[in-house]
Amino acid sequence: MTSAPEIPLHAQRNRFDPPDDLLQLREQPLTKIDLPWGGSAWLATRYADIRVVFSDATKFSNSPEGRPFGDLNGSRSGFLLGYDPPDHTRLRRMLTPEFTVRRIRRLQPRIETIVNDHLDALEQAGPPADLVSGFALPVPSLVICELLGVPYEDRAEFQQYASIRLDMTLEMAQRTAAIEASRRYMAKLVAKHRADPGDDMIGMLIRDHGDELDDTELTGVADLLLLAGHETTSNMLALGTLLLLRNPDQLAEVRAGRLVDEAIEEMLRYLSIVHSGIPRTAVADVELSGVKIAAGEAVICSLPAANRDPVLGEDLERFDITRKISAHMAFGHGLHHCLGAPLARMELKIAFPALLQRFPSLALAVPFEEVPFRPYSPVHGLQALPITW
Structure with a gap:
């Protein structure tokens, strides 16, 4: 039996919160840490330092080439997060038009329908229920499937791949196999779209940029968008609901349709998933x-620490939806700022009030201490959220 892996400090959580040891590292500019998979890295915890690292690709590269601990994301081809300019600029230029606020607004009626359909199903099944499997995971999964052109009936397959590749408690070989299987699935889908492009995003990329994108790169782009498009938003929905249940006065504001945008921004900052x-x-x-970083050395940036840095405001260890902070780093910063941020915000803005209004007596079905958080994943979240009403 293999022992549980050591969780590096930057990936540790105490339920909603980063550990005090991590936050205290802001007292010094950068800290050298050993990594469980071998090698070491500089850990940046200050908001200002992380902005610099994220902003200047001429000094800090995203490319896995030469990285002391290798490429942890499987094949680099098409994996947008592992690209530097000019390749990153080329790919981002193709995708950006599909994720503008204006374009995402067109999806609002469809997202509202998807949210209400899943709330109907929850209500009809009756309590108790698991909000993760019944709402938080399927809603963004269906949205990103329709946007990309991925058959939603395949969700069990691609969600299983996602679950394995993001579970850092598993052996690397098992996670790599899931990455490869996910890319094979997407490669078959890309081949179908290449033969008959639809009106979805994969079809658009083939029609408008088919000569610039080969199938391998298109497969990597679509695979990343599918993974990121449902994993991040689903975990924000589940964790955000739990956070509101722990703060009933603020939950009441969101239920009444007040301070919804502010609540979402504060959740994004506070949870930093x-x-x-x-x-x-x-x-x-x-x-x-003042810290000298040698060529080839890695820098890991702690987003939870940055988002609670006192330079952003006062009392940031407290969840407060009346807070006015627009410069959080939940979506990153600079040229790799999350492409899907407008879509995520739209889904959260629709889903939270709808859920809370549908179930006025929404409550946890188990004690808070029994809610199962993810043990170790690049995306913080819940394994399940038992609810009743």
């Missing part, structure tokens, strides 16, 4: 806040 994103590698010797 992506621990760090892709490690950066110093392109050349560089100095950051």
Whole structure:
């Protein structure tokens, strides 16, 4: 029997919160840490330092080439997060038009229908229920499937792949096999779209950019969008609901349709479900806040620490939807700022009030201490959320 893997400090959580040891590291600019998979990295915890790392691709590269601990995301081809300019610029330019706020607004009626359909199903089945499997996971999964052109009836297959590849408690070989299986699934789908492009995003990319994108790169882009498009939003929906249930006065505001946008931004900041994103590698010797980083050394950026940095405001350890902070880093920063941020915000803005209004007596079906959080994953979240009403 294999022992449980050591969880690096930047990926540790105490339910909603990063550990105090991590937050205390902000007292010094950067800290050298050993990584469970071998090698070491500089850990950045200050908001200002992380903005610099995320902003300057000439000094800090996203490419896995030369990274001391290799490429942890399977094949690099099409994996947008592992690209630097000019390749990143080329791919991002193709995708950006599909994720503008204006384009996403067109999806609002369909998202509202998807949300209400799943609430109907929950209500008809009756309590108790698991909000993760009954609502938080299927809603964003169906949205991203329709947007991309992925058959929703295949969800059991691709969600299983996602579950394995993001479970850091598993052996790397098992996770790599899931990455490869997921890409094989998407490659078959891309081949079908290449033969008959539809009105969805994969079809659009083939029609408008088919000569610029080969099938391998298109497969990687679509695979990443499918994974990120349902995993991040689903975990925000589940964790955000639990957070509101723990803060009933703020829940009441969202249920009444007040401060919804503010609540979502505060949830994004407070929960910071992506621990760090892709490690950066110093392109050349560089100095950051007086610390010398050698060429080839890795830098891991702690988003939860940055989002609770006192430079952003006061009392940031407290969840407060009346807070005014627009510059959080839940979606990253700079040229790799999350492409799907407008879509995620739209889904959350629709889903939270609808859920809370449908079930006025929504409550946990188990004690808070028994809610199962994910043990170790690049995306923080819940394994299940037992609810009643």
